[in-house]
Amino acid sequence: MPRNQYSEDLMDALMSGNIEAAKEIQSKIDAEKDAKFRANFPETAKQIKKDTTVVNFNTVLNDDNSSARKIYDFLEKNIGDDWWEDEIETIDRLIWLKYGSVLSEVNKDKVLALRHLCRNDAAFFDWYEFNQMALSFGGAIADFDFIRKPSPGMIINAVHMLNYVRPDREKQFSIDVLKYI
Secondary structure (H helix, E strand, O other): OOHHHHHHHHHHHHHHOOHHHHHHHHHHHHHHHHHHHHHHOHHHHHHOOOOOOOOOOOOOOOOOOOOHHHHHHHHHHHOOOOHHHOOHHHHHHHHHHHHOOOOOHHHHHHHHHHHHHHHOOHHHOOHHHHHHHHHHHOOOOOOOOOOOOOOHHHHHHHHHHHHHHOHHHOOOOOHHHHHHO
16 A cells, blocks of 8 residues: 555544554554565664654643643644634644644644634623633533533633633623623
8 A cells, every 4th residue: 555545544543533443554554664674674673672662742732731822822823823714624634734643632622612712702601602611721521411510720711711812802701601700
């Protein structure tokens, strides 16, 4: 199979959440790479240890503890000022192509919440939207099946994020949201 087909299949498997298929494709890539290396460098291949350690570098994109503000600033700087106008699949693809990273569920939820906030200011006047934003920005994946209560720290963080991302609203929250806070 051509090399670029492997990478496309691997990215599709990772983005669709099919971890088993991703592992299978990755093992095929590793086996093919190993066979090619052994054919070209037989003496060196004998000296290489089989035990290798993979080092993952934490960045804003793959660290679940990254703040929503850092993620927003990163997307604004590196994807573009109007990144939120793109579909989430396009944003995923751009992040994969530029940075070789697949968003974790926590960070994907933060990106979705930020994108929604950039497109819509409902969190300033709808307590339910505010609640979901507070959960997402706080690192707890928003669940639309039942209501979860964010912690006071999550609420404070959400207020700061809403005002940071949408300064055009001039910190004007509705009475419903203020009562909820």
